[in-house]
Amino acid sequence: MVETEKTLENTSVTLSVTGIRLFQELILDYSGIHLDEAKCSSLAPVISRYLLKKNFNSFEKYYRFLRRNSHTEVEIRELISYVTINETSFFRNPAQFTVFKDHVLPDITTERFNKKQNLKIWSAGCATGEEPYSIAITIREKLPFLEKWNVEILATDIDYNVIKKAEKGIYNRRALRNVSGSRQEKYFSKVGNQYELNQNVREMVTFREFNLKQAAYPISGEGNWDIIFCRNVIIYFDRDFTTQIVDNFSQCLDEKGFLFLGHSETLLGISEMFSMVDFGNTHIYKKKNDVINETPPVKLKQQSxxxxxxxxxxxxxxxxxxxxxxxxxxxxxxxxxxxxxxxxxxxxxxxxxxxxxxxxxxxxxxxxxxxxxxxxxxxxxxxxxxxxxxxxxxxxxxxxxxxxxxxxxxxxxxxxxxxxxxxxxxxxxxxxxxxxxxxxxxxxxxxxxxxxxxxxxxxxxxxxxxxxxxxxxxxxxxxxxxxxxxx
The missing domain is CATH 1.25.40.10 (Tetratricopeptide repeat domain)
Incomplete structure (x- = not known):
């Protein structure tokens, strides 16, 4: 059987059908990230440039190199980083942060008014840190008597490089496009053409490298998580792995816990362990058997x-x-x-x-x-x-x-x-x-x-x-x- 090959102009690299399939299987086996045939085919030029960078002229040779290399995990993580998104922005999807500030935090703080005041949040797939830092800023602004609370914010990502970047807390102007001028003044210091996040916000977040395909999910030192943010992450996974992840989230969420997904992500047909709470212009998920203390949702503006x-x-x-x-x-x-x-x-x-x-x-x-x-x-x-x-x-x-x-x-x-x-x-x-x-x-x-x-x-x-x-x-x-x- 003659195998079809895709020859890239201006390079000596060819990606065969077998090479693309090996790439697809490698990423799936390690991380659970599912790249369908159309996406793999579209990524062919990008993968080829990566192979040139690594001095390989076929993915098959690179695959054999990985099989006998003791640093396989590091190499695969670098490859995943190369073909996925590693940056986001502060307060991405502002409507969800409004719900977090005006509905979820009051729901938790009211319930724990006369109890142990712990607040435990996990940002899974945190990329370069904008999301967990946005969570920290919101908590500083909303939580009364912050010093009396034990706030734990864990931020994890599969990519070690983005974790290290996140810990530094230095961002370009575009990452702050949803941050108001007053917030920029209060929480950031301008360093050249970059913006450095203040130490008092950075120290609220603990970063850790973590692969969602691992069996043991992290648990807070004070029990299960109150809130899990996993936004624009499960879009990478196939249905079976998404179901597994959501089941794991349910196991490590508090009985009254909340789950924030990306605006285009849904649990329909994936899990029956969560109820969707609709706020008009956005929605979140809540672990079943409890009802959020919710004010009437904001209605979306309709075109005339x-x-x-x-x-x-x-x-x-x-x-x-x-x-x-x-x-x-x-x-x-x-x-x-x-x-x-x-x-x-x-x-x-x-x-x-x-x-x-x-x-x-x-x-x-x-x-x-x-x-x-x-x-x-x-x-x-x-x-x-x-x-x-x-x-x-x-x-x-x-x-x-x-x-x-x-x-x-x-x-x-x-x-x-x-x-x-x-x-x-x-x-x-x-x-x-x-x-x-x-x-x-x-x-x-x-x-x-x-x-x-x-x-x-x-x-x-x-x-x-x-x-x-x-x-x-x-x-x-x-x-x-x-x-x-x-x-």
Missing amino acids: KSIRSEYANRDVLSRKTSKRNGVALTNGSLANKSFVSKTKKPKNANDFNVGAGTVDGKTLINYYLAKGKSAADTGNYASASECYQKVLDVDPLCVEAHFFMALVSENLSEIDRAVEAYQKTIYIDESCVLAHFNLARLYRLAGNQRDAVREYKNTVRKLQQFSEDEEIKFSGGFSVRLINEIC
């Missing part, structure tokens, strides 16, 4: 009907760029049809029932987005496609539904439909980097070099708006640096 109607009645595929975008990829062609003709008029929320009761439109959208992701994660792409279509029946302008509809269409080999969905994504949100990037990839695979080059250029232009290590929307783990290298 006039704006939504204006966009809903525009012809997406016949806009100025339609001649270039409406390109046949298979024997069929992309129909130059209007957006509205492809998406039904939004229905009244009362037309829908999920489970036993009638739900509002927003809840319905969140339900089917989560259900679609769950179906896609298990390879049931047809079911996922149906879920995303149900979202679009309610909200034809839902960017997330169009983007993930495109991805599942690719997996169903419905390439024309995938292209159309990416085009609609871009029309609604032109800044969606991954839509440009994936559209370029499909054009290239179809031999349409002109449009592929155009979309790759659009991708690079959009990437200039972000910092090098910033996470790209819907990427599931690709940083700006990685996508720039691939382009």
